[in-house]
Amino acid sequence: MGLLIYLNGTFVPEEQATVSVFDHGLLYGDGVFEGIRSYNCNVFKLKEHLERLKASAKYIMLDIPLSLDELEEAVIQTLQKNQLKDAYIRLVITRGKGDLGLAPWKCPQPTVFIIADKIALYPRDFYEKGLDIVTASTRRLSSAAFSTKAKTLNYLNNIMAKIEGKNAGALEALMLSQEGYVLECTGDNIFIFNNKELITPPEHTGILKGITRDSVIELAREKGYRVA
Numbered sequence: 001m002g003l004l005i006y007l008n009g010t011f012v013p014e015e016q017a018t019v020s021v022f023d024h025g026l027l028y029g030d031g032v033f034e035g036i037r038s039y040n041c042n043v044f045k046l047k048e049h050l051e052r053l054k055a056s057a058k059y060i061m062l063d064i065p066l067s068l069d070e071l072e073e074a075v076i077q078t079l080q081k082n083q084l085k086d087a088y089i090r091l092v093i094t095r096g097k098g099d100l101g102l103a104p105w106k107c108p109q110p111t112v113f114i115i116a117d118k119i120a121l122y123p124r125d126f127y128e129k130g131l132d133i134v135t136a137s138t139r140r141l142s143s144a145a146f147s148t149k150a151k152t153l154n155y156l157n158n159i160m161a162k163i164e165g166k167n168a169g170a171l172e173a174l175m176l177s178q179e180g181y182v183l184e185c186t187g188d189n190i191f192i193f194n195n196k197e198l199i200t201p202p203e204h205t206g207i208l209k210g211i212t213r214d215s216v217i218e219l220a221r222e223k224g225y226r227v228a
């Protein structure tokens with residue numbers, strides 16, 4: 001059986017879960033999203049994800065047509081309708097349907113959809129033995145040009161780095177700042193753990209402030225490790 005997708009307030013079978021070719025999320029990457037995990041029916045840090053979604057939407061001046069409580073309810077219902085315990089949830093809000101110009105004010109109604117599905121990003125082996133990464137020549141966008149704290153539908157910068165990685169025989173790539181400092185990988189924050197010390201690039205450098213990152217830092221501190 002196919003998935004049921006939350007689309008603008010109703011649940012529809014995935015074949016019917018379509019958006020307009022005039023949707024600015026598609027035409028311009030104009031929108032925001034969250035990727036959220038659930039483990040054994042528990043949604044991991046849902047409130048934190050919704051808060052970040054709200055902050056991303058605020059940054060791009062997009063009014064979310066639902067309250068955070070309503071979004072929370074919609075996420076949980078999407079999981080329940082699909083009878084998923086361990087899932088990846090993709091919550092997306094686009095600027096909505098407009099005309100062929102850039103103008104976001106010509107998009108009266110944002111599009112909201114939620115997909116809950118299973119995901120296996122990497123083979124199991126990678127989690128146990130590690131994976132190779134390469135340093136991409138594609139630099140992360142300058143946060144002076146666009147806040148990297150906002151999780152938006154503009155991922156081409158990261159995708160270019162990912163392609164570079166693949167071409168060099170690695171499935172993940174390390175991205176540097178304009179100045180050449182280590183920032184993060186294409187869809188994940190990075191850490192070095194050595195001698196009971198956890199090191200990770202600071203927030204102000206132009207990383208996405210990952211919710212997993214916050215949890216890793218919290219766990220490291222609880223264990224008494226030094227975090228830098």
Ligand SMILES: Cc1ncc(COP(=O)(O)O)c(C=O)c1O
Nearest residue numbers: 186187188189208210211212213
């Ligand atoms: C560029 C980037 N950095 C870091 C992360 C990790 O963020 P989180 O732990 O909140 O999923 C993501 C997740 O999508 C990402 O796209």
